[in-house]
Structure formats: C-alpha cells, structure tokens
Amino acid sequence: MSSQMSATNFNLLGANSLKDEITIKNVWNYNLHEEFYVIRRVVQKYHWVAMDTEFPGVVARPIGEFRSTADYQYQLLRCNVDLLRIIQLGLTFMDENGRTPPGCTTWQFNFKFNLQEDMYAQDSIDLLQNSGLQFREHEEHGIEPLEFxxxxxxxxxxxMDNISWLSFHSGYDFGYLLKLLTDQNLPQEESSFFEILRMYFPTIYDVKYLMKLCKNLKGGLQEVADQLELRRVGPQHQAGSDSLLTGMAFFKIKEIFFDGNIESTSGHLYGLSTYVLVYCARIITINVFSSSLFCFVRQQFYF
Incomplete structure (x- = not known):
C-alpha cells in the first residue's frame, strides 16, 4: 500500500482555487510517533477535525426489550463495537473556513487486524478489499490500539473545548474511538455513552444529522457530496478520503444552509438519542454473550 495519495487542492467554499496539494498519509506502526509529532503542531492552528472510521461490519444484533428505536440502535452499536476491532481511522484538519493545512491534510491510521483471528462480516471485508485495503499489511504493520x-x-x-469534530452518521465511529481511548467496552446506557462522549469530544457535528435540517439533501456521503458538487480525493470507503469529504461537505452545508450559524446542531449523532415510540424486539435464539448483553449473531461472520 503506498504511503501517500495526492490530488490538487481547492477552496472548499468555492472562491479561488488553491495551489497546495492535498495529501492523505498512511500511518502504520513504524511511522506512528513521527506523524503524531506533526499532528500536535498542525492542531495548534487547525481546530476542525473531520473523522471517519472503517470497521468489520455488523455481526451481532441485541435481543430483549428496548425503550425506543434509538435505544435499540445504541444497543446494536454497543454489541458490535464491543465484539469487533477498528480497522482504519481517518483524520482531516481544517480551519474555521474549511481550508486545510499546506502539505499533509489527512492522516489515515491503519490498525492491526488479522483475518485469521479477528471477527468480521464477510461483506464488509469484501467492500474494504475492493476499495484497496490490504489486510496483510494490517496484520504485519498495523497500529496497536493501546499505543495509538x-x-x-x-x-x-x-x-479540548476549542476542537470541533466533524463526522457523517458517526455513532459507530465515535463508539470505536471511545473504546480506543478508554480501553473498555461501551457503557450499557446510551445516556452514559453521551456523557463520556461529551467529555472526550465536547463539540461534534454529524453531517448526516445536519442533512435532516436541509431541504433536498439525502443519501450517503458520496451522494450528498455529488449534490454539493464536491470532488473526492482518494478511494471511496477508505477512512482518509471519507474524512476529507466529510469535512468538505460540512463546510459547504454550513455556508449554504446555515448562513454560518450552526452551533445549535452540535452534539447530535444521527440515529441516536432520538427517542420516539417504545419499540420492542424479541429474538429467542442466543448465540453469543458479550458485556452483559445477549446478542444474536448473524450467520455470516468469520473468526
């Protein structure tokens, strides 16, 4: 896997084109420390961090009674994040105008993952392999989660209160980040999850949530990027490229639909913490037990 991917940079807000290059840098265990040294300097000026993760899919579903669809979605998230390992994390740094730093703008962290030992959903692994991920490299040179x-x-x-995090449909993304940072399974209650989330990430904007408030925006990340006439840099379904596109989409939406006033939408994650009518689900078959929560495991998974 090549260490860098480059393409011509441009002004996210549609003014003059920039001549700098956008660079997505792959980070492995052998260059982890040196890249964090660079990041510590970059973040002193660029306080907006767009984030995306790649993970091994969904292999389990919770059983029992749930207070709401949001509660079910959180328990689904918790069950799978507890069972699985993160594969990739992309971080893109921007300033308050959506401009990226000169040189390297995006870091793509590649974590240790072993197809012979770790659990995964085959369809998700197929998608990632088709997007260019090389799992032999992850097995041999992947980053250890605790060190990261x-x-x-x-x-x-x-x-940090001065850092704003940008994401897209990011419950799972932040779930995996909290699991990394705490070295613990996620809390059983969604309210506790959000308490911890706000401590580590005080300001979060979820582009998918913002789309609910915008007329005519719909679909996934690539679809909304096409609607906003944004150009992707790097391969789709890789965390670095997706994080960069997420940041670009946020600033475009902020400019067009919110006239720059977007602070009231902070803290919402699409699909979570939206309590509606009580929803109950019962599944009799129990195949796996994880973190005091019974989960029904789909037939197609590997470990």
Missing amino acids: AELLMTSGIVL
Missing part, C-alpha cells in the same frame, strides 16, 4: 490511544490522549485534539 496513548498518543491520541496527548495530541491536543481530544478533551
């Missing part, structure tokens, strides 16, 4: 978490804690981008 220690560096992230001292990076200046978590636990």
Whole structure:
C-alpha cells in the first residue's frame, strides 16, 4: 500500500482555487510517533477535525426489550463495537473556513487486524478489499490500539473545548474511538455513552444529522457530496478520503444552509438519542454473550 495519495487542492467554499496539494498519509506502526509529532503542531492552528472510521461490519444484533428505536440502535452499536476491532481511522484538519493545512491534510491510521483471528462480516471485508485495503499489511504493520490511544490522549485534539469534530452518521465511529481511548467496552446506557462522549469530544457535528435540517439533501456521503458538487480525493470507503469529504461537505452545508450559524446542531449523532415510540424486539435464539448483553449473531461472520 503506498504511503501517500495526492490530488490538487481547492477552496472548499468555492472562491479561488488553491495551489497546495492535498495529501492523505498512511500511518502504520513504524511511522506512528513521527506523524503524531506533526499532528500536535498542525492542531495548534487547525481546530476542525473531520473523522471517519472503517470497521468489520455488523455481526451481532441485541435481543430483549428496548425503550425506543434509538435505544435499540445504541444497543446494536454497543454489541458490535464491543465484539469487533477498528480497522482504519481517518483524520482531516481544517480551519474555521474549511481550508486545510499546506502539505499533509489527512492522516489515515491503519490498525492491526488479522483475518485469521479477528471477527468480521464477510461483506464488509469484501467492500474494504475492493476499495484497496490490504489486510496483510494490517496484520504485519498495523497500529496497536493501546499505543495509538496513548498518543491520541496527548495530541491536543481530544478533551479540548476549542476542537470541533466533524463526522457523517458517526455513532459507530465515535463508539470505536471511545473504546480506543478508554480501553473498555461501551457503557450499557446510551445516556452514559453521551456523557463520556461529551467529555472526550465536547463539540461534534454529524453531517448526516445536519442533512435532516436541509431541504433536498439525502443519501450517503458520496451522494450528498455529488449534490454539493464536491470532488473526492482518494478511494471511496477508505477512512482518509471519507474524512476529507466529510469535512468538505460540512463546510459547504454550513455556508449554504446555515448562513454560518450552526452551533445549535452540535452534539447530535444521527440515529441516536432520538427517542420516539417504545419499540420492542424479541429474538429467542442466543448465540453469543458479550458485556452483559445477549446478542444474536448473524450467520455470516468469520473468526
């Protein structure tokens, strides 16, 4: 896997084109420390962090009674994040105008993952392989989660009130990040999850949630990017490229639909913390037990 992907940069808000290059840098265990050294300097000026993760899919579903659809969705998230390992994390840094730093703009962290030992959903792995992920590299040169978490804690981008996080349909993304940072399974209650989330990430904007408030925006990340006439840099379904496109989409939406006033939408994650009518689900078959929560495991998974 090549260490860098480049393409011509441009002004996210549609003014003059920039001549700098956007660079997505792959980070492995052998260059982890040196890249965090660079990040600690970048974040001093670029306080908006767009984020995306790649993970091994969904292999389990919770059973029992749930207070709402949002409660079910959180328990589904918790069950799978507890069972599975993160594969990739993309971080893109921007300033308050959506401009990226010169040189490297996006870091793509590649975590240790072993197809022979770790659990996954085959369709998700197929998608990632078709997008260019090379799992032999992850097995041999992947980042150890604990080492990454220690560096992230001292990076200046978590636990900071002046840092704004940008994401897209990001319950799972932040679930995996919290699992990394705490080295623990996710809390059983969604309210506790949000308490911890706000501590590590005080300001979060979820582009998918913002789309609910915007007329005529719909679909996934690529679809909304097409509607906003944004150009992707790098392969789809890789965390670095997706994080960059997420940041671009946020600033375009902020400009067009919110006239720059978007603070009231902070803290909402699409699909979570939206309590509606009580929803109950019961599944009799129990195949796996995880973190005091019974989960029904789909037939197609591997470990």
